[in-house]
Amino acid sequence: MQDGGIYLYKDYSKYQIDKCRxxxxxxxQYLAEAMRIESPRLWDNYVIWLRTLLSSLGLRMPGLAQHFKTMGDVLGSLLDPPAGHFVKLLTDSAAKLVLEDDSTRRMQQDAPGKFTEQTLKVP
Structure with a gap:
């Protein structure tokens, strides 16, 4: 059940709660890495991959979008302004990406393999 967009623990098993955690x-971890290398693109590609995976498992995307918004609100309030602002930009972008219909197509167009090679400096 939902109450104002917040999923209640009583609706989930211990296993489901553990998997969510x-x-x-x-x-x-992905957010921290994207921040460390200052790469919104790495984060976006991860979010698009996650959206594809979770939607294929039947998870609803509005819940994932809310997850990213909440994550950004909490972290944004705990971090110093430059980092907090960057987190909010990334998590707001993630919330929008998971609700888009064309995100898989966009990831393919962005050639994430080439991006990874550049980011990791793979020969």
Missing amino acids: QDTLYNL
């Missing part, structure tokens, strides 16, 4: 940790 694990997925949130993965999201935070």
